[in-house]
Amino acid sequence: DKTLNDQTETGRFRKPHEKIVVADMYNEVFHDPPPADQLEKRMDDMCNFANAKTPDYFIHPVIRAIILHFWLAYDHPFVDGNGRTARALFYWSMLRNNYWLFEFVSISQIILNHPAKYGRAFLYTETDDNDLTYFMLYHIEVIKRAIAELHQYIRRKTEILQTIETEMQGILTFNHRQRALISHALRHPQQRYTIRSHQMNHNVVYQTSRLDLFDLEKRGVLESRKIGKTWYFTPAPDLEEKLSKSE
Incomplete structure (x- = not known):
């Protein structure tokens, strides 16, 4: 809520006169999204893909979720919040396909902590005729790391709880x-x-x-x-x- 300076920009596609580009910290442009007048058609296509209406052959759900992440980030349909929305779309697709663990797995922090790696994966894909191999390999590594961090967190919490419970047995006041x-x-x-x-x-x-x-x-x-x-x-x-x- 209220993440935009102009609240009228919330929930709408960018307009032709709104020049939106993706730049690095030095303001060097490395991605120029498709024209705004193409967005309605491109978003319709993306929604069909998200709902597995296209294509007419099997795509693994994890691969589909990664493609959706890239697709929305590439099209950059909104004035702001495209990165957050792209990650949310990835989570939605994973949960929709019963990958329930992703309710607890955080890819966002890993991506935000290493923006250069994300940027390179995106750039390599775009400059090689949109060959998604680069972005997929990067994203799979992010997923693996996020799951590993979740397991580490669970182990730490389990050890803490077990220690507390063991020592609590000796507290006669309970x-x-x-x-x-x-x-x-x-x-x-x-x-x-x-x-x-x-x-x-x-x-x-x-x-x-x-x-x-x-x-x-x-x-x-x-x-x-x-x-x-x-x-x-x-x-x-x-x-x-x-x-x-x-x-």
Whole structure:
């Protein structure tokens, strides 16, 4: 929202009088997008390709997603935000084809951290009769690196959670029900708990459940909010840090 100085430019194609070029940090132009009067036809073609209406032979979904990324970036149909939109289109295509992992994989940061590599892959493709091999090989390496970084992140988080859970077993001030809830909260930081749900999960009376949750709130593990007649409890935003300090 409000990423453009002129909000009337939002969501529309660039016009013939709006000269849009892609330049490097030294303002050297390395890509001059197709004329604006061709955009409607080119975007129709791209949408047909995105929805697998064309061509009439199989294209691997990952390759299709990469081509869509290049296609929108090449056509540069908007006044601004073409890079973000191209990456969003790549994600959309991957998720649409059930590559659900890409809900958690970030290619954007890798591309933004190494803009020269992205620029060279784009330039090599354009200067070699739009041979997409260069861009595809580059993009596949980005995907591989992004997945590797996700795996590293998961390993780090798993080790941290396992350490906290192991050491939490020795904290006698938390009962077994509270430890179970904390363990769940560490893995589901957006989860909402109620006295009733905690009661049902541990087969205890209402008052015991209530004491458990309000005790955790008092210690800063949970935050509470009353909506109507129901109390809702959510994990503290800095739960992991608080538990680490309490060890």
